[in-house]
Amino acid sequence: MRLTCDVVIVGAGMVGAACALYASRAGLDVIVVDRGPVAGGTTGAGEGNLLVSDKEPGPELELALLSARLWTELADDLGDLFEYEAKGGVVVAAAAAELAALDRLADGQRAAGVRAEAVDADRLRDLEPYLAPGLAGGFFYPQDAQVMPTLAAAHLLRVSGARLSAGRTVTGVLRGADGAVRGVRTDRGDLHAPAVVNAAGTWGGELAALAGVRLPVLPRRGFVLVTEPLPRRVRHKVYAADYVADVASDSAALQTSPVVEGTAAGPVLIGASRERVGFDRSFALPVVRALAAGATRLFPFLSDVRAVRAYLGFRPYLPDHLPAIGPDLRAPGLLHACGHEGAGIGLATGTGQLIARVLSGQAPELDLTPFAPERFTEEAV
Amino acid sequence: MNPLEWAGARPGPAFAVTFDGREIEALPGQTVAAALWAAGVRSWRTTRGEGRPRGVLCGIGVCFDCLVTVNDRPNQRACLVPLRPGDAIRTQEGTGHHD
Numbered sequence: 001m002r003l004t005c006d007v008v009i010v011g012a013g014m015v016g017a018a019c020a021l022y023a024s025r026a027g028l029d030v031i032v033v034d035r036g037p038v039a040g041g042t043t044g045a046g047e048g049n050l051l052v053s054d055k056e057p058g059p060e061l062e063l064a065l066l067s068a069r070l071w072t073e074l075a076d077d078l079g080d081l082f083e084y085e086a087k088g089g090v091v092v093a094a095a096a097a098e099l100a101a102l103d104r105l106a107d108g109q110r111a112a113g114v115r116a117e118a119v120d121a122d123r124l125r126d127l128e129p130y131l132a133p134g135l136a137g138g139f140f141y142p143q144d145a146q147v148m149p150t151l152a153a154a155h156l157l158r159v160s161g162a163r164l165s166a167g168r169t170v171t172g173v174l175r176g177a178d179g180a181v182r183g184v185r186t187d188r189g190d191l192h193a194p195a196v197v198n199a200a201g202t203w204g205g206e207l208a209a210l211a212g213v214r215l216p217v218l219p220r221r222g223f224v225l226v227t228e229p230l231p232r233r234v235r236h237k238v239y240a241a242d243y244v245a246d247v248a249s250d251s252a253a254l255q256t257s258p259v260v261e262g263t264a265a266g267p268v269l270i271g272a273s274r275e276r277v278g279f280d281r282s283f284a285l286p287v288v289r290a291l292a293a294g295a296t297r298l299f300p301f302l303s304d305v306r307a308v309r310a311y312l313g314f315r316p317y318l319p320d321h322l323p324a325i326g327p328d329l330r331a332p333g334l335l336h337a338c339g340h341e342g343a344g345i346g347l348a349t350g351t352g353q354l355i356a357r358v359l360s361g362q363a364p365e366l367d368l369t370p371f372a373p374e375r376f377t378e379e380a381v
Numbered sequence: 382m383n384p385l386e387w388a389g390a391r392p393g394p395a396f397a398v399t400f401d402g403r404e405i406e407a408l409p410g411q412t413v414a415a416a417l418w419a420a421g422v423r424s425w426r427t428t429r430g431e432g433r434p435r436g437v438l439c440g441i442g443v444c445f446d447c448l449v450t451v452n453d454r455p456n457q458r459a460c461l462v463p464l465r466p467g468d469a470i471r472t473q474e475g476t477g478h479h480d
């Protein structure tokens with residue numbers, strides 16, 4: 001492998017893969033480095049919902065809409081390979097107050113370009129025949145889609161043509177006398193490049209520290225419960241209204257709200273828990289129980305279905321729940337593309353395209369100010 | 382040589398279970414997979430996508446390749462589930478659920 005290139009991307013997760021794809025398409029020579037295998041981080045430990053429905057109007061929603069459009073474009077050629085399904089999302093409310101909150105959210109989202117259709121209580125079961133009776137109503141979001149994240153990361157990397165160096169740990173960021181980034185040091189030698197992209201996900205703070213800059217990325221643990229394979233009984237991505245509130249919440253305590261989706265392979269995936277417990281990998285039965293209880297409230301048939309396993313992952317979150325995307329003024333040549341919390345699969349394509357634009361000196365499609373990596377420097381460490 | 386002899390095992394008396402209606406013999410403590418193997422059966426499931434035959438792969442409950450229907454309950458791991466007298470094992474097709 002030649003040891004120089006135009007850009008080194010650290011991290012072969014979904015975000016690194018998307019950065020590699022768009023940077024290569026922009027004509028750049030790219031090397032992707034990961035200490036583990038492709039998708040061995042959070043990308044291989046989450047789910048693959050591409051959602052606009054759960055995002056409040058603002059910069060994250062704009063990034064989600066850009067990303068959704070790019071996912072559809074990619075899916076034209078590659079969709080079958082990574083199980084892309086434009087299935088749409090259904091958000092349900094158990095009571096009138098929740099429904100009113102969803103209604104307000106949908107109004108704001110529509111103004112930002114989201115399609116959201118109100119669904120009356122008696123029509124919910126036309127969309128989802130196995131839903132519990134007695135729900136107050138809901139909303140259908142046709143732009144919500146799904147991919148299989150590991151396959152998506154692998155195929156985006158493959159078609160990018162970028163060189164991949166897996167099983168190689170970045171141990172330092174090289175900087176010249178002028179402070180500019182010159183590449184990375186790894187456990188298997190240096191890689192020289194005038195630009196380095198930090199796509200290290202939950203470990204993005206550590207990578208930033210190697211370059212001498214602070215980026216407070218922290219882990220937010222999530223469990224997923226996996227059922228035995230079933231015939232298609234859950235057609236859309238279905239979740240309860242309280243999920244939106246949990247996603248936006250700042251609480252460190254355990255939160256669970258039911259999120260249910262079928263997969264191309266047959267198993268139903270049940271999420272989503274959120275806890276801030278560091279990198280604790282121990283199994284937590286109470287969390288998984290709460291997930292199962294929430295899911296059976298939405299879909300009573302699940303109570304007769306066998307859960308075959310559970311897994312967990314660590315969402316990379318930043319204090320204001322927005323990712324860090326763009327150049328770091330404190331370390332010229334360093335760009336960040338990390339901290340996407342529970343939406344890094346969905347937001348990967350837009351992130352990759354924004355990064356590629358910056359790398360090739362073009363104006364990015366969105367204003368990067370809200371994602372500026374330096375925005376946390378004022379706070380106490 | 383019979384593996385029971387290697388291990389010096391002295392299981393209790395054999396009992397009968399059925400596989401797709403045919404009677405086969407099982408020993409106390411034996412798993413579904415072990416009894417099927419002893420009866421010369423190596424595959425008892427077809428895959429959901431292409432209908433390919435499947436049986437034991439890992440043998441220790443990790444891979445979920447050995448799924449089988451026992452007493453009308455699909456998707457049980459043959460390599461883990463111990464047999465009881467009279468159990469009805471059935472070949473599982475696809476998800477094992479009918480809709």
Ligand SMILES: Cc1cc2nc3c(=O)[nH]c(=O)nc-3n(C[C@H](O)[C@H](O)[C@H](O)COP(=O)(O)OP(=O)(O)OC[C@H]3O[C@@H](n4cnc5c(N)ncnc54)[C@H](O)[C@@H]3O)c2cc1C
Nearest residue numbers: 013015035041042043046049170201222313343344345346
């Ligand atoms: C339970 C759960 C459910 C989720 N559901 C969804 C969902 O439905 N939709 C969605 O969009 N998102 C979801 N997410 C979030 C999503 O999984 C993440 O946001 C996304 O995977 C982050 O991707 P990434 O590429 O930034 O990070 P990662 O996939 O973690 O990749 C970072 C990579 O960097 C590598 N790395 C780190 N440090 C170094 C180093 N020093 N040297 C070399 N390599 C290094 C790591 O090995 C890793 O492979 C979920 C997350 C969880 C936990």
Ligand code: FES
Nearest residue numbers: 438440442445460
């Ligand atoms: S053979 Fe692997 S789980 Fe049974």
